[in-house]
Amino acid sequence: MAEHRLHPNDLIAPLFVREGIDEPQPIASMPGQFQHTLGSLRVEVAELHACGIGAVMLFGVPQQKDSIGSQAWNPEGIVQLALADLRNDLGDEMVLMADLCMDEYTDHGHCGVIDGHGNVDNDATLEVYARIAVAQACAGADIVAPSGMMDGQVAAIREALDGSGFNQTAILAYAAKYATALYGPFRDAVDVTIASGGDRRTYQQDVSGTREALAEIRLDLAEGADMVMVKPALSFLDVITAARPLCDVPLAAYHVSGEYSMVCAAAERGWLDLDAVAHEHVLAVRRAGADLVLTYFARRLAEAMQ
Numbered sequence: 355m356a357e358h359r360l361h362p363n364d365l366i367a368p369l370f371v372r373e374g375i376d377e378p379q380p381i382a383s384m385p386g387q388f389q390h391t392l393g394s395l396r397v398e399v400a401e402l403h404a405c406g407i408g409a410v411m412l413f414g415v416p417q418q419k420d421s422i423g424s425q426a427w428n429p430e431g432i433v434q435l436a437l438a439d440l441r442n443d444l445g446d447e448m449v450l451m452a453d454l455c456m457d458e459y460t461d462h463g464h465c466g467v468i469d470g471h472g473n474v475d476n477d478a479t480l481e482v483y484a485r486i487a488v489a490q491a492c493a494g495a496d497i498v499a500p501s502g503m504m505d506g507q508v509a510a511i512r513e514a515l516d517g518s519g520f521n522q523t524a525i526l527a528y529a530a531k532y533a534t535a536l537y538g539p540f541r542d543a544v545d546v547t548i549a550s551g552g553d554r555r556t557y558q559q560d561v562s563g564t565r566e567a568l569a570e571i572r573l574d575l576a577e578g579a580d581m582v583m584v585k586p587a588l589s590f591l592d593v594i595t596a597a598r599p600l601c602d603v604p605l606a607a608y609h610v611s612g613e614y615s616m617v618c619a620a621a622e623r624g625w626l627d628l629d630a631v632a633h634e635h636v637l638a639v640r641r642a643g644a645d646l647v648l649t650y651f652a653r654r655l656a657e658a659m660q
């Protein structure tokens with residue numbers, strides 16, 4: 355009677371790589387997840403490949419943060435180095451995706467450039483995103499994934515990539531990304547604190563609605579997105595289902611850090627069966643209409659499928 359089944363190819367593993375460490379650092383709020391060194395990342399990705407995972411999404415944690423996030427587009431920046439290593443190791447065997455944003459790289463923790471009034475300057479940020487996209491493509495990214503929710507980001511990135519000869523580099527747009535409390539553990543994973551108790555509500559979406567999410571998806575498709583994403587996944591299954599008929603391209607959903615950590619925490623107390631709940635949750639995201647699921651459970655689920 356099973357209508358849907360999970361396959362390792364449906365899963366994308368988000369991974370963190372940190373500059374300036376000698377040993378992988380466990381992330382306390384995300385049991386089983388690490389800030390990797392370049393070396394431990396290579397091992398992890400080779401093992402993910404061996405258990406059938408076809409794609410990874412990389413996040414970088416630089417040693418130095420500044421107001422404009424300049425390490426994000428430095429050719430020697432941590433994600434660029436990681437992309438080059440993985441491309442070397444695995445050739446075309448693994449699809450390499452790079453999260454394209456500034457928050458991991460800025461000292462104020464916002465996803466964009468800040469103007470004189472402390473607000474995120476949308477259009478100044480687009481210029482920076484264009485630079486990051488070209489740096490990531492140059493280093494070997496197959497797919498860049500803008501997650502900053504600036505207006506016009508997909509068009510700006512497409513133009514920059516095409517202008518630099520990277521017309522084969524695809525864009526996975528975090529199109530419907532909500533301002534939710536579920537990103538808490540992730541901000542520990544990338545050492546981000548938003549300056550002066552700020553939040554991302556001026557650029558991410560209000561959790562109360564669906565209409566704006568669908569409008570954002572239509573805009574990103576019109577700007578040339580090759581795939582679109584809804585994020586988070588589990589508390590936005592209705593948005594995934596509503597988005598499905600709008601998209602003739604693959605639809606991804608991001609099962610985020612908070613959705614992962616709460617299952618781990620309950621399992622640690624013996625209150626839930628971790629593997630069973632992880633499987634049910636990710637299956638629910640597929641059932642709702644997502645083709646691809648980014649999940650920190652990717653490896654565990656894929657291992658169980660072997």
Ligand code: PBG
Nearest residue numbers: 455457501536537540610611612
């Ligand atoms: C922003 C970004 C965030 C996540 C992915 N990309 C955090 C945010 O918007 O604050 C969250 C992922 C997760 O919680 O697992 N670069």
